[in-house]
Amino acid sequence: MSIGSKGAMPVVKTLKSHYAKARQVMPGGVNSSVRFNHAIGTPFYVSRAKGSRVWDIEDRQFIDMSCAHGAALLGHAHPATERALRKAAKLGYAHSFETEYHEQLARELCELIPCADRIRFCSSGTEATLHLIRACRAFTGRDKIIRVEGHFHGYHELIYIGGQPPAAAFAGNRSHPFVESPGIPAAFADFIIPVPFNDVPAMARAIAEHGHEAAVVILEPINFNSGGIMPQPGYLEAVRQLTQDAGIVLFFDEIQSAFKKSPGGAQAEWGVTPDVCTIGKAIGGRAAAVGVLRAGGDHGSVSTRGTRAAQRHVQRASHPGLVRARLSTGGRQTGFLRAAAETGKGFPHRHGPNHPGA
Numbered sequence: 001m002s003i004g005s006k007g008a009m010p011v012v013k014t015l016k017s018h019y020a021k022a023r024q025v026m027p028g029g030v031n032s033s034v035r036f037n038h039a040i041g042t043p044f045y046v047s048r049a050k051g052s053r054v055w056d057i058e059d060r061q062f063i064d065m066s067c068a069h070g071a072a073l074l075g076h077a078h079p080a081t082e083r084a085l086r087k088a089a090k091l092g093y094a095h096s097f098e099t100e101y102h103e104q105l106a107r108e109l110c111e112l113i114p115c116a117d118r119i120r121f122c123s124s125g126t127e128a129t130l131h132l133i134r135a136c137r138a139f140t141g142r143d144k145i146i147r148v149e150g151h152f153h154g155y156h157e158l159i160y161i162g163g164q165p166p167a168a169a170f171a172g173n174r175s176h177p178f179v180e181s182p183g184i185p186a187a188f189a190d191f192i193i194p195v196p197f198n199d200v201p202a203m204a205r206a207i208a209e210h211g212h213e214a215a216v217v218i219l220e221p222i223n224f225n226s227g228g229i230m231p232q233p234g235y236l237e238a239v240r241q242l243t244q245d246a247g248i249v250l251f252f253d254e255i256q257s258a259f260k261k262s263p264g265g266a267q268a269e270w271g272v273t274p275d276v277c278t279i280g281k282a283i284g285g286r287a288a289a290v291g292v293l294r295a296g297g298d299h300g301s302v303s304t305r306g307t308r309a310a311q312r313h314v315q316r317a318s319h320p321g322l323v324r325a326r327l328s329t330g331g332r333q334t335g336f337l338r339a340a341a342e343t344g345k346g347f348p349h350r351h352g353p354n355h356p357g358a
């Protein structure tokens with residue numbers, strides 16, 4: 001939303017010429033598909049940011065309604081964040097070692113998140129779900145993934161299938177899960193079992209049929225990625241019981257819901273404890289997600305590596321006030337989100353290449 005005095009939003013020459021140059025050296029001229037802004041016909045180029053405001057390269061001021069897709073709930077350049085960043089920089093910009101702050105932050109999160117016994121820090125939500133699905137498979141010795149339609153769990157081959165098909169593919173999604181990006185081999189779809197959200201009988205049927213080969217049931221306890229659809233009363237409890245009875249790992253992807261809904265995530269709010277969860281984005285302040293492994297043990301033999309894993313988390317750990325501050329920022333639901341939430345189930349909106357979390 002433009003609030004500057006320099007007028008509304010004509011696509012000015014500078015934006016266009018910058019975009020033309022960017023396209024010469026970056027595919028699509030951007031580093032995430034969502035950053036191409038269809039409304040203005042170029043990406044939005046930021047020159048500075050402070051508090052709730054961002055300025056474009058024409059020096060026009062805007063309210064940042066995007067908040068880094070939920071990662072920047074404290075706004076930009078908060079003095080406490082800046083202080084923590086300066087402190088963290090002294091630990092080294094990038095290295096391949098642990099610091100004492102990793103353990104401190106992990107301990108604090110274990111206290112907050114009901115299912116968390118141990119934490120593995122990652123650098124993005126996509127990375128966190130990838131590692132954790134692999135751990136679920138290693139833990140159960142099974143390969144299949146029961147996933148919920150309309151829910152989103154990252155862009156990797158394991159799960160970017162059958163979640164948000166285009167309308168034309170809705171009908172066939174349950175028999176032939178829709179592969180959501182060119183480049184993902186069709187064979188990955190053999191591992192995916194899509195079920196509708198808020199539909200206990202459908203989940204029970206999927207588990208009855210595939211329980212013996214399913215490693216995990218993964219879902220967003222609040223379906224932020226289809227507009228903030230709430231679980232219907234009793235749904236999460238029923239899925240908890242079904243997975244427990246079948247020995248399937250219950251995985252809550254709380255990359256969106258953690259810290260927005262309540263300090264302990266949606267799982268604390270609803271009193272349903274999954275076996276494992278991923279949390280983000282607010283925890284990283286900018287770019288982060290956290291894999292939380294429960295289900296007993298270290299999963300020490302599962303390979304989950306990352307050169308920069310958790311480097312940004314230490315910024316927060318060096319300032320204990322930040323997590324607490326984030327906890328009180330509340331959820332982000334626009335009118336559209338609330339309207340979509342009222343539909344209760346299904347996938348009312350396809351994000352496509354401009355997925356909000358891209």
Ligand SMILES: Cc1ncc(COP(=O)(O)O)c(C=O)c1O
Pocket residue numbers: 069123124125126127129152153154155220224225253254255256288289356357358
């Ligand atoms: C629920 C959920 N899981 C996973 C992801 C992937 O996170 P990232 O964009 O950090 O890779 C997102 C991103 O929006 C998300 O909303």
